[in-house]
Amino acid sequence: MQRVVRPLLVLHGDSAVRERVREAGAGYEFRSMRDWQDLHAGLQRSPLTAVALVDPWHPGGSGAGLQSLRDLLQHFRSFTVVAAGRYAPDRGHALREILSWGVADALDIDRESTPAAITRRLGSVQGRSAHLLVFRALEGSVHGRAQALLSATAEVVAAGGQAPELAQTLGADERTVLRWLHRADLPAPRRLMPWIRLLFASELLDDPARSVESVARLSGYAGAASLKVGYRNLVGEPVRALRAKGAFALTAAAFRDELRVLREQAREGHRAEAKWLH
Structure with a gap:
């Protein structure tokens, strides 16, 4: 049995968020993704231990709004995806919709902004x-x-x-x-x-x-x-x-x-x- 790596693929436009996730991801192999296409390619090369942490509203994806996230979840149904975004009250409906698509969890980057909080969130989906x-x-x-x-x-x-x-x-x-x-x-x-x-x-x-x-x-x-x-x-x-x-x-x-x-x-x-x- 060979060692199985645990990639942490991060697609997020906020460099501060990326750095906090890098600090929080002890035990993971951090990989920063440029866009949705890069994330697709990254998951294609990854084992099932991988976790993708994405901004659901990241620009540059296919279709409008959250369609890129939905496409990702449909294509990689067995992988763990965490939606890391700003969930203001006016986005409550969008959050419920995201969760119904099969994301493993949602990370509120305003309320869970410390590496310790991100570590806890990653720990909650480990092995999912x-x-x-x-x-x-x-x-x-x-x-x-x-x-x-x-x-x-x-x-x-x-x-x-x-x-x-x-x-x-x-x-x-x-x-x-x-x-x-x-x-x-x-x-x-x-x-x-x-x-x-x-x-x-x-x-x-x-x-x-x-x-x-x-x-x-x-x-x-x-x-x-x-x-x-x-x-x-x-x-x-x-x-x-x-x-x-x-x-x-x-x-x-x-x-x-x-x-x-x-x-x-x-x-x-x-x-x-x-x-x-x-």
């Missing part, structure tokens, strides 16, 4: 894309304890972590985490984490403009060969077939199938134990 992607794949098929464990695992995988980092995040040793996953009818970390990593890759693979090599590297693989091995081992399909049929849909279905089998095995185990006890 990873969580949403995993739960979109599961289609509501898991609940409770399993949801919490999957959420933590998704965040660790998104940052390029492995089993030791997952244990650290959960505040337990690796043996305890293994036991928790087993009780929640989830695979062990050495299998669960590759599944989630493949889901991230599959979302990018469904974009025909991305090469297999770039998808692999943006998802934390050493290269295209490693990604292909991952698909062969877990999904049983070659990359070409996955791109033709829909990589994310097929990978998600295969993941749900494995979780279903684990739940069924757990139920059978409980039945056998109850029968033996009687």
Whole structure:
């Protein structure tokens, strides 16, 4: 597993705001965008860990008003976008509209003007894309304890972590985490984490403009060969077939199938134990 960078792509005409965001973005790789076209190109080269912080009213975009932001959200639906603007009372309707399009959060640059406030706002959306992607794949098929464990695992995988980092995040040793996953009818970390990593890759693979090599590297693989091995081992399909049929849909279905089998095995185990006890 290779390190996954966390780009912070900033499109804002106010240089003071850009500098405060740069100060606030510890842990992110700061990138200043010239215009909406540059931002599109930047996200096209970015992993799902990226966060785009944009002025919704930034000039020079396509269409009128907020159309450029809406276009961005429609094209990069799995990425995290924070709308950083001045939200005076007369813009209340516009703010509600922006939020309904799917931005992760809104930053009021007049009220949240310090680096500390911006840091808190960035922290509130960290890992959002990873969580949403995993739960979109599961289609509501898991609940409770399993949801919490999957959420933590998704965040660790998104940052390029492995089993030791997952244990650290959960505040337990690796043996305890293994036991928790087993009780929640989830695979062990050495299998669960590759599944989630493949889901991230599959979302990018469904974009025909991305090469297999770039998808692999943006998802934390050493290269295209490693990604292909991952698909062969877990999904049983070659990359070409996955791109033709829909990589994310097929990978998600295969993941749900494995979780279903684990739940069924757990139920059978409980039945056998109850029968033996009687």
